Amino acid sequence: MKGLKNVKAYIKNVGVVTTNIGIENGKIVYIGEDDKNIEPIFETEGVVLPGFIDEHIHGAGGADAMDGTVDALQTISEYVAREGTTGFLATTMTQSKKNITNALKAVKAIREKGEYEGAEVLGVHLEGPFISPKHVGAQPLEYVATPCAEVFDEYNEASGNSIKIVTLAPEVDGGLDLIKHLNEIGVVASVGHTGGKYADVVKAVAAGATNVTHTYNAQTGLHHREAGVVGAAMLLDELNCEMICDTIHVSVPAIKLVIKNKPHDKFTLITDAMRAKGMPDGKSELGGQEVFVKNGEARLADGTLAGSVLKMNVAVKNLVEKVGVAFTDAVDFATYNPAKNIGVLTERGTIEVGKRADFTVLDEKFNVLYTVVNGKVVYKA
Numbered sequence: 001m002k003g004l005k006n007v008k009a010y011i012k013n014v015g016v017v018t019t020n021i022g023i024e025n026g027k028i029v030y031i032g033e034d035d036k037n038i039e040p041i042f043e044t045e046g047v048v049l050p051g052f053i054d055e056h057i058h059g060a061g062g063a064d065a066m067d068g069t070v071d072a073l074q075t076i077s078e079y080v081a082r083e084g085t086t087g088f089l090a091t092t093m094t095q096s097k098k099n100i101t102n103a104l105k106a107v108k109a110i111r112e113k114g115e116y117e118g119a120e121v122l123g124v125h126l127e128g129p130f131i132s133p134k135h136v137g138a139q140p141l142e143y144v145a146t147p148c149a150e151v152f153d154e155y156n157e158a159s160g161n162s163i164k165i166v167t168l169a170p171e172v173d174g175g176l177d178l179i180k181h182l183n184e185i186g187v188v189a190s191v192g193h194t195g196g197k198y199a200d201v202v203k204a205v206a207a208g209a210t211n212v213t214h215t216y217n218a219q220t221g222l223h224h225r226e227a228g229v230v231g232a233a234m235l236l237d238e239l240n241c242e243m244i245c246d247t248i249h250v251s252v253p254a255i256k257l258v259i260k261n262k263p264h265d266k267f268t269l270i271t272d273a274m275r276a277k278g279m280p281d282g283k284s285e286l287g288g289q290e291v292f293v294k295n296g297e298a299r300l301a302d303g304t305l306a307g308s309v310l311k312m313n314v315a316v317k318n319l320v321e322k323v324g325v326a327f328t329d330a331v332d333f334a335t336y337n338p339a340k341n342i343g344v345l346t347e348r349g350t351i352e353v354g355k356r357a358d359f360t361v362l363d364e365k366f367n368v369l370y371t372v373v374n375g376k377v378v379y380k381a
Contacts, residue, residue, distance in 0.1 A: 002041050003022040003036075004041065004042075004359075006020060008045075012328075020033070021048070027357060041377060042370055042380070045363075048351070050349055052086060052316075053122070053334070054312055056091050056127070056242055056271070057088050058093065059273065061078070064076075064286070065103050065106075066287065067103075068102035069106050072106070073110045074110070077119050080119045080312070081118025081119050082368060086358035088120075088121065089122055089124055090124055091127050092127055094127070108162065117378070123164040125190075127167040130145060130175070132172055135220075136218070137305075138289065140287050147169075164188060169194035170207070171195060179208050183208025186343070190242075195219075198231050201229055202236070211242065212233040213242055214272055215241040240267070244272045244310060246296065249272075256323055268334075268337045268338045269319070271312060276298055276307075277310070313362060313367070335349050356374060357372060369381045
């Protein structure tokens with residue numbers, strides 16, 4: 001039996017312990033003190049964690065999900081494995097129906113093939129086009145569309161029914177009806193790119209919304225006379241809060257405020273990364289728009305913050321070192337919580353017998369030493 005012998009590993013509800021992990025056919029079949037004559041796939045002094053899951057990422061390594069090709073998705077897959085990510089949702093942009101459909105068809109094709117250079121494509125986060133024209137952020141205004149269940153169903157069919165999350169504005173005509181439709185078919189409805197008020201989010205939750213897209217960004221903020229989307233995100237326990245913890249999109253005190261006000265399993269780290277991640281500073285592109293990257297910040301020509309160049313291991317590091325979150329809590333926010341949020345917790349998100357052998361191994365400085373997907377090493381530092 002192959003596996004990991006005498007390693008430090010994070011076992012949820014137990015902590016970081018020295019143990020042995022047996023792997024067969026890509027699954028964890030044993031965890032315990034007896035080494036069972038395990039043949040190590042590698043030896044390490046680092047800490048073995050469940051693989052990171054990024055539920056909101058547009059691109060990396062020069063490729064973007066909106067390129068609409070399997071090759072682009074493979075490039076993202078290979079690159080994000082370097083930061084410990086073992087599964088991700090290919091995230092679309094507000095674009096023409098043709099371009100969105102092409103991107104979704106590419107996801108269907110790579111998932112049907114089932115062969116990856118690194119991290120697995122777990123499905124799609126459809127970010128737009130069903131958003132508010134007043135809160136587009138870095139999404140192109142000309143392609144914003146009215147929420148429509150029929151159009152969504154066409155998109156979902158193109159993706160091979162792999163859309164896991166839809167970002168939408170609940171206050172827009174048709175928004176609540178689409179949320180109800182998504183809820184009925186088991187797709188996460190996420191409040192985002194919205195000018196909605198607190199009451200609009202309450203209605204959205206009543207209709208079935210369970211997620212907030214990149215909390216604080218492209219939504220109404222907290223004000224003492226109108227609590228807004230941000231106030232609802234913090235107060236309503238039904239809502240999971242995505243957050244870009246690069247300390248650029250959201251400040252450290254603002255991150256602390258949300259974590260302090262959410263149940264432990266309702267806060268999820270995302271990168272919202274774009275194709276510029278892993279590339280030199282300079283010009284890049286997001287959703288057909290020119291983006292300028294400098295010193296870890298990605299902005300449109302008018303200065304609007306665009307997607308990030310954040311890495312998942314750095315997001316975890318930021319939470320621990322800058323925000324003061326406990327190490328195992330920060331890991332949960334990148335593993336257990338996203339797995340639960342997108343409905344894959346039965347096979348991912350924790351190190352347990354019966355689950356997939358997806359691991360990331362970090363050193364004491366949060367550098368990724370190894371990434372393992374389905375029992376196979378896909379990245380070694």
